[in-house]
Amino acid sequence: MKLTWSDVTPRSVYLNRRAVLAGLGAVAAAPALAATGLAGETLNSLEEITNYNNFYEFGTGKEDPARHAGGLTTEPWTVKIDGLVDRPGSYAVSDLAPDNVVEERIYRLRCVEAWSMVIPWLGVPLEDVLSRAGVQPGAKFVAFQTLLRPEEMPGQRVPMLDWPYREGLRLDEAMHPLTLLATGLYGKPLPNQNGAPIRLVVPWKYGFKSIKSVVRITLTDRQPVATWQAMQPSEYGFYANVNPTVDHPRWSQATERRIGAGLFAGREETLMFNGYADQVAGMYAGMDLARDY
Numbered sequence: 251m252k253l254t255w256s257d258v259t260p261r262s263v264y265l266n267r268r269a270v271l272a273g274l275g276a277v278a279a280a281p282a283l284a285a286t287g288l289a290g291e292t293l294n295s296l297e298e299i300t301n302y303n304n305f306y307e308f309g310t311g312k313e314d315p316a317r318h319a320g321g322l323t324t325e326p327w328t329v330k331i332d333g334l335v336d337r338p339g340s341y342a343v344s345d346l347a348p349d350n351v352v353e354e355r356i357y358r359l360r361c362v363e364a365w366s367m368v369i370p371w372l373g374v375p376l377e378d379v380l381s382r383a384g385v386q387p388g389a390k391f392v393a394f395q396t397l398l399r400p401e402e403m404p405g406q407r408v409p410m411l412d413w414p415y416r417e418g419l420r421l422d423e424a425m426h427p428l429t430l431l432a433t434g435l436y437g438k439p440l441p442n443q444n445g446a447p448i449r450l451v452v453p454w455k456y457g458f459k460s461i462k463s464v465v466r467i468t469l470t471d472r473q474p475v476a477t478w479q480a481m482q483p484s485e486y487g488f489y490a491n492v493n494p495t496v497d498h499p500r501w502s503q504a505t506e507r508r509i510g511a512g513l514f515a516g517r518e519e520t521l522m523f524n525g526y527a528d529q530v531a532g533m534y535a536g537m538d539l540a541r542d543y
């Protein structure tokens with residue numbers, strides 16, 4: 251039997267959740283769990299998911315985002331969809347991911363720094379959003395950008411990265427059914443430190459591809475340059491697929507530390523494509539993944 255996080259949440263807590271959960275139910279999560287082989291995994295707690303973060307716009311420490319992201323204004327918020335689309339425009343988050351269509355997806359998140367979590371996201375497939383915008387035949391890649399707002403994002407006042415944070419996917423990766431635009435976790439709107447109000451989640455890639463607080467999505471015919479790739483191309487590639495056989499130049503990617511597992515828990519083996527190989531390996535057939543890391 252497949253459980254959603256709400257099946258193991260005390261009813262009193264469950265009943266306090268926002269109405270967004272009303273549209274979910276076990277059916278929404280069961281296929282995701284079955285498809286991703288996640289049965290048997292333990293979810294990370296809300297406490298862990300919201301207090302151990304990477305969000306350099308708010309500082310480089312793991313607790314900086316929890317401390318400083320509260321001041322980010324996330325409403326109103328629009329996402330500009332432009333480039334090679336039939337219906338370019340600025341869309342409200344509630345347009346892109348209406349409460350009655352968001353689904354729960356329980357995914358592993360594997361950071362390039364070799365730690366991991368299991369997170370119950372809420373969101374909509376990016377594919378649905380792009381299809382509604384109307385992808386034109388010439389589009390081959392999708393570029394993403396985070397909000398640029400140094401007044402509210404203290405990390406952006408320091409030129410440690412080339413702000414705003416940027417990421418990109420090949421079009422087939424963007425249209426893959428596992429690729430999510432997340433607007434919530436644990437049945438509630440996304441906490442600011444996790445990328446409110448809307449962020450990307452690409453579960454088979456290192457976490458840095460899952461760009462937070464997205465304000466722009468551009469369909470293009472050229473491979474976009476991503477922030478970490480531009481910063482240190484020998485360490486962070488465009489693809490960034492989780493791959494235990496291709497080490498980071500400064501550390502092994504063969505194993506990972508599950509956040510919250512405890513001091514005496516051993517490291518876990520990292521799985522090819524973070525455990526999603528059955529669904530995604532076909533997209534990389536014939537590619538040399540040591541070269542296209």
Ligand code: MTE
Pocket residue numbers: 299302303304305306307359360361362396415443444445456457458459460461462463
């Ligand atoms: N997006 C932006 N805009 N800025 C960031 O610093 N960090 C990335 C990614 N998205 C980052 C970002 C990294 S390295 C990881 S591991 C994940 O967000 C962490 O997501 P989480 O804090 O929700 O677990």
